[in-house]
Amino acid sequence: MVSQSAASTSGPSELIQPIINKTAHEFDKTTLDALLARRFFFAPAFEIYGGVAGLYDYGPTGSALQANILDAWRKHYIIEEDMLELDTTIMTLSEVLKTSGHVDKFADWMVKDVQNGEIFRADHLVEAVIEGRLKGDKEARGLKDEPVVEEDEKKKKKKKNVKITAIKLEDDIVAEYESLLAQIDNYTGPQLGELIRKHNIRNPATNNEVSEPVEFNLMFESNIGPTGQIKGYLRPETAQGHFVNFARLLEFNNGKVPFASAQIGKSFRNEIAPRQGLLRVREFTMAEIEHYVDPLDKQHARFAEVKDVKLTLLPKDIQSEGKTDTTQMTVGDAVAQKIVDNETLGYFLGRTQLFLEKIGIDPSRMRCRQHMANEMAHYAADCWDFEIQSSYGWIECVGCADRSAYDLTVHSVRTKQPLRVQQKLDQPRKVEKLDVQFDAKKFGMAFKKDATAIKETLLGLEKDKLQCIKDELANGKSSVKCADGKSYDITPELVKIEPITVTEHMREFTPNVIEPSFGIGRILYSLLEHSYWAREQDKARGVLSLPSVVAPIKCLIVTISQDAELRAKIHEISRKMRRIGIASRVDDSSASIGKKYARNDELGTPFGCTVDFATIQKGTITLRERDSTNQLIGQVDDVIEVVSQLVQGNIDWQGASSKLEAYSGVQDVEE
Numbered sequence: 001m002v003s004q005s006a007a008s009t010s011g012p013s014e015l016i017q018p019i020i021n022k023t024a025h026e027f028d029k030t031t032l033d034a035l036l037a038r039r040f041f042f043a044p045a046f047e048i049y050g051g052v053a054g055l056y057d058y059g060p061t062g063s064a065l066q067a068n069i070l071d072a073w074r075k076h077y078i079i080e081e082d083m084l085e086l087d088t089t090i091m092t093l094s095e096v097l098k099t100s101g102h103v104d105k106f107a108d109w110m111v112k113d114v115q116n117g118e119i120f121r122a123d124h125l126v127e128a129v130i131e132g133r134l135k136g137d138k139e140a141r142g143l144k145d146e147p148v149v150e151e152d153e154k155k156k157k158k159k160k161n162v163k164i165t166a167i168k169l170e171d172d173i174v175a176e177y178e179s180l181l182a183q184i185d186n187y188t189g190p191q192l193g194e195l196i197r198k199h200n201i202r203n204p205a206t207n208n209e210v211s212e213p214v215e216f217n218l219m220f221e222s223n224i225g226p227t228g229q230i231k232g233y234l235r236p237e238t239a240q241g242h243f244v245n246f247a248r249l250l251e252f253n254n255g256k257v258p259f260a261s262a263q264i265g266k267s268f269r270n271e272i273a274p275r276q277g278l279l280r281v282r283e284f285t286m287a288e289i290e291h292y293v294d295p296l297d298k299q300h301a302r303f304a305e306v307k308d309v310k311l312t313l314l315p316k317d318i319q320s321e322g323k324t325d326t327t328q329m330t331v332g333d334a335v336a337q338k339i340v341d342n343e344t345l346g347y348f349l350g351r352t353q354l355f356l357e358k359i360g361i362d363p364s365r366m367r368c369r370q371h372m373a374n375e376m377a378h379y380a381a382d383c384w385d386f387e388i389q390s391s392y393g394w395i396e397c398v399g400c401a402d403r404s405a406y407d408l409t410v411h412s413v414r415t416k417q418p419l420r421v422q423q424k425l426d427q428p429r430k431v432e433k434l435d436v437q438f439d440a441k442k443f444g445m446a447f448k449k450d451a452t453a454i455k456e457t458l459l460g461l462e463k464d465k466l467q468c469i470k471d472e473l474a475n476g477k478s479s480v481k482c483a484d485g486k487s488y489d490i491t492p493e494l495v496k497i498e499p500i501t502v503t504e505h506m507r508e509f510t511p512n513v514i515e516p517s518f519g520i521g522r523i524l525y526s527l528l529e530h531s532y533w534a535r536e537q538d539k540a541r542g543v544l545s546l547p548s549v550v551a552p553i554k555c556l557i558v559t560i561s562q563d564a565e566l567r568a569k570i571h572e573i574s575r576k577m578r579r580i581g582i583a584s585r586v587d588d589s590s591a592s593i594g595k596k597y598a599r600n601d602e603l604g605t606p607f608g609c610t611v612d613f614a615t616i617q618k619g620t621i622t623l624r625e626r627d628s629t630n631q632l633i634g635q636v637d638d639v640i641e642v643v644s645q646l647v648q649g650n651i652d653w654q655g656a657s658s659k660l661e662a663y664s665g666v667q668d669v670e671e
């Protein structure tokens with residue numbers, strides 16, 4: 001399940017255990033859900049009060065799994081790449097989010113059942129109904145999807161109350177529906193409204209019509225302090241906390257780019273209809289990197305390390321043709337062929353592929369989908385989502401965007417703080433610039449309270465944008481788009497843009513920002529699905545094949561009998577393991593060995609040590625590997641050392657087998 005490519009660039013400490021002799025199985029979501037509830041990975045928040053959609057609590061196993069994913073993330077990015085870590089506030093001043101555009105633009109389109117008022121996210125409703133019709137068409141034609149997808153899709157439809165009716169569609173309608181689905185993220189609100197009318201999309205549960213799409217801002221609003229005069233929002237992403245600290249970060253980095261800041265923390269989005277478990281929640285952990293780079297040089301010093309990493313790409317051109325065919329390509333080729341815009345973006349795509357493989361995401365169920373034109377923010381140069389396939393379909397788990405200079409520019413213009421990099425030039429140089437002059441009186445009269453914002457926007461524009469405005473003004477009129485999304489018409493009487501030549505000793509520029517943004521809950525849930533299987537002899541007995549790097553507990557320690565001497569031994573072994581940092585768990589209950597192992601297979605515990613009477617007589621214990629149930633035997637301290645090496649990823653099970661004897665005793669007989 002886990003490819004060794006994850007280890008290839010990262011040294012021996014990141015070696016990954018091969019999954020040995022895993023029995024082929026069919027994925028069954030019902031038994032996985034039961035396991036996750038029984039072993040308290042996560043549960044609806046406030047469940048005893050009836051719960052609230054989109055809010056979940058993580059239990060001991062889920063919390064440990066999340067902590068280990070985050071630990072792997074910190075090592076893979078922050079430590080390995082020397083990033084500057086931040087921990088900024090969740091409560092965010094409204095002005096910051098006004099400037100970034102979130103107050104005006106961070107919204108989804110929703111529709112209402114016109115009779116019972118049920119709310120849907122417009123694109124999700126269109127998608128679910130059209131998928132349901134295509135499914136019905138397949139049934140009518142006697143075609144079957146792949147078993148995994150079919151079973152899970154059925155459940156997904158059931159959740160959205162979409163009944164699958166076997167009705168054959170015309171071929172051209174099937175083609176139109178498939179094309180519509182391939183571009184579902186590309187539609188604006190009014191376009192979704194048109195689709196709803198054109199395809200007669202209704203509430204699947206009631207068959208009632210739905211309203212026109214309206215925008216709904218996803219941020220939770222609040223007040224800071226008792227007067228209620230300072231408005232704030234719970235942050236919808238951690239990114240703005242990085243940007244407002246840019247000047248300090250730059251100074252910390254001795255005024256030089258490239259460098260990156262990184263932050264792990266909670267974000268909040270008041271999702272319209274959270275119906276997909278951990279995949280769409282209202283409070284979630286994000287891990288975000290903002291990599292600041294010279295706009296004229298987006299090469300990456302460590303690009304060679306990832307150039308051979310293979311990605312599964314779904315470029316925007318393919319999607320606009322209404323298709324979802326993917327191409328396997330190395331990062332190096334994708335950048336060389338300009339499919340991915342630049343080296344730095346390609347570098348992070350490669351590193352992210354390696355990270356997801358390392359923690360156990362199945363590479364064959366992972367793809368990089370490029371954003372289409374409407375989907376991408378107007379300022380973004382290129383954007384790719386790592387999508388992971390689960391029973392909920394293909395879901396974005398990591399967004400990798402080149403945000404250009406947008407964020408730093410708007411904050412700089414608004415606060416008048418220079419969020420720019422200054423580079424001393426070896427030789428002074430003459431530079432052609434465009435100088436913007438305003439007729440203060442006429443400008444003020446024309447735009448009144450908006451005049452300052454328009455002025456600041458114009459002064460903050462890069463040369464090529466100013467040149468376009470200058471060309472348009474030569475024809476009598478142009479327009480300026482401010483951070484709030486509003487456009488203002490300007491004329492040559494109000495603004496003059498003239499070329500000037502200046503001598504520069506310093507080069508000054510606003511860095512561009514490449515942002516990989518991880519949703520940890522989505523990754524965690526996808527990982528649980530990808531790791532889950534059941535043993536052939538007992539389908540109800542699940543196993544989570546989590547790699548030991550993320551497994552909540554690394555080693556189970558048990559005894560075959562309740563004998564006092566043996567019980568003392570397991571606690572002694574546990575103490576030794578704790579001392580060298582191995583997260584182990586003693587199970588000294590009276591359950592059979594088989595039951596104890598089964599419980600820990602469900603928790604994803606990769607190794608188990610068993611103490612028996614030979615431990616007292618000969619000082620030996622056995623070591624069991626979760627997936628294969630193979631066992632080895634050796635002296636206590638040797639086994640502990642092997643477990644330590646296994647857990648650190650320095651050796652795999654084969655390596656362990658060369659250090660200890662094979663064991664074929666009867667301890668697992670009850671399994």
Ligand SMILES: Nc1ncnc2c1ncn2[C@@H]1O[C@H](COP(=O)(O)OP(=O)(O)OP(=O)(O)O)[C@@H](O)[C@H]1O
Nearest residue numbers: 269271279280281284396397398399517518519522
């Ligand atoms: N409601 C949510 N619940 C859980 N994770 C989320 C949620 N919204 C976003 N994320 C995670 O945060 C990451 C970055 O957020 P981003 O703004 O790019 O997502 P998005 O494009 O709004 O997601 P979507 O289109 O699915 O709503 C996503 O890749 C995802 O993993």
